[in-house]
Amino acid sequence: MAQRTVLVVLFDGVQSLDVTGPVEVLAGASTGHPGSYRIRTASLTGEPVRASGGLTLVPDGTLADAPVPHTLLVPGGPGTRPADPRLVDWLRVHGPCPERLVSVCTGALLLAAAGLLDGLRATTHWAYCDRLARDHPAVEVDPEPIYVRDGRVMTSAGVTAGIDLALAIVEEDLGRDTALAVARHLVVFLRRPGNQAQFSAQLAVQTARREPLREVQHWISEHPDDDLGVESLAARARLSPRHFARVFRTETGITPGRYVDRVRLEHARRLLEDTSDGIERISRASGYGTPEAMRRAFVRSLGTAPAEYRRRFRPAPAAH
Numbered sequence: 414m415a416q417r418t419v420l421v422v423l424f425d426g427v428q429s430l431d432v433t434g435p436v437e438v439l440a441g442a443s444t445g446h447p448g449s450y451r452i453r454t455a456s457l458t459g460e461p462v463r464a465s466g467g468l469t470l471v472p473d474g475t476l477a478d479a480p481v482p483h484t485l486l487v488p489g490g491p492g493t494r495p496a497d498p499r500l501v502d503w504l505r506v507h508g509p510c511p512e513r514l515v516s517v518c519t520g521a522l523l524l525a526a527a528g529l530l531d532g533l534r535a536t537t538h539w540a541y542c543d544r545l546a547r548d549h550p551a552v553e554v555d556p557e558p559i560y561v562r563d564g565r566v567m568t569s570a571g572v573t574a575g576i577d578l579a580l581a582i583v584e585e586d587l588g589r590d591t592a593l594a595v596a597r598h599l600v601v602f603l604r605r606p607g608n609q610a611q612f613s614a615q616l617a618v619q620t621a622r623r624e625p626l627r628e629v630q631h632w633i634s635e636h637p638d639d640d641l642g643v644e645s646l647a648a649r650a651r652l653s654p655r656h657f658a659r660v661f662r663t664e665t666g667i668t669p670g671r672y673v674d675r676v677r678l679e680h681a682r683r684l685l686e687d688t689s690d691g692i693e694r695i696s697r698a699s700g701y702g703t704p705e706a707m708r709r710a711f712v713r714s715l716g717t718a719p720a721e722y723r724r725r726f727r728p729a730p731a732a733h
Contacts, residue, residue, distance in 0.1 A: 416448050420482035423456040423472045424500055426492020429464035431517040431575050438579035441595040446587055455479045457499055465490045476503050485511040489518030501526045514566045517575035521568045525549040533563040538571030576601055622664055625650040633673055637680045637700040641673045678714055685723040692719055
């Protein structure tokens with residue numbers, strides 16, 4: 414089995430989990446497949462760097478002395494804002510050389526500053542997608558996915574999405590069984606499609622300040638197939654329907670109906686990805702009632718029907 418060298422770039426202000434998350438995934442894969450990855454870290458000077466959380470990371474050497482790797486991984490963190498001009502210059506020269514170029518979180522800002530994302534589709538931490546698009550108009554920024562691949566370049570969303578991206582790399586290199594074994598060992602989900610949303614329906618909106626409204630939000634997520642009309646939800650919050658609708662929108666930034674739509678869509682997507690249940694059963698379990706109602710919701714929100722969504726994003730059965 415060919416060994417893939419991986420060079421991880423270190424710098425002051427790096428987000429430590431952007432480094433350690435992918436490194437642990439790749440190292441875990443090498444446990445089951447010895448020699449699969451040879452991981453090396455390097456900084457501009459070879460001196461230890463201070464991560465954003467206060468940890469000190471000691472590189473293996475300098476970037477100038479590092480041989481061209483198979484995979485170059487550029488993490489993010491506050492140290493990307495502003496970027497060290499010397500690091501950007503190094504990336505501009507050496508970034509085109511590896512077979513695979515990867516960024517985690519705001520590491521995409523460094524790649525973009527070096528011109529390595531021009532003409533490509535990319536993502537980054539949700540809080541910096543607007544900045545990436547504004548400062549680098551030649552980059553096609555997609556704020557939604559967990560990770561994006563465009564040719565040899567892979568970019569991921571914030572922090573823990575780097576683990577998802579690394580698992581996708583392992584799956585590509587060594588197969589799904591190995592990626593799944595690593596995910597189980599690390600006690601994380603093996604997320605198949607990179608274009609799963611960065612946010613769940615619950616994280617995408619504000620959490621209500623009032624306890625009755627928070628309880629209603631939790632109830633919706635736990636019971637997508639229940640009666641989730643405004644009257645029913647208002648009764649659960651012990652408010653009049655009109656008052657409930659008004660304060661729910663004020664505190665969450667979204668109407669109750671729209672929130673319910675998001676929760677039901679997310680629930681249906683998970684069932685399509687993770688189970689073999691039929692479309693009719695999933696439509697009932699997700700609160701749509703009928704396959705046609707679910708189909709309309711999917712086409713409206715995702716531009717694809719449930720059956721096509723499952724075909725594209727549900728993993729193929731492992732070979733025996």
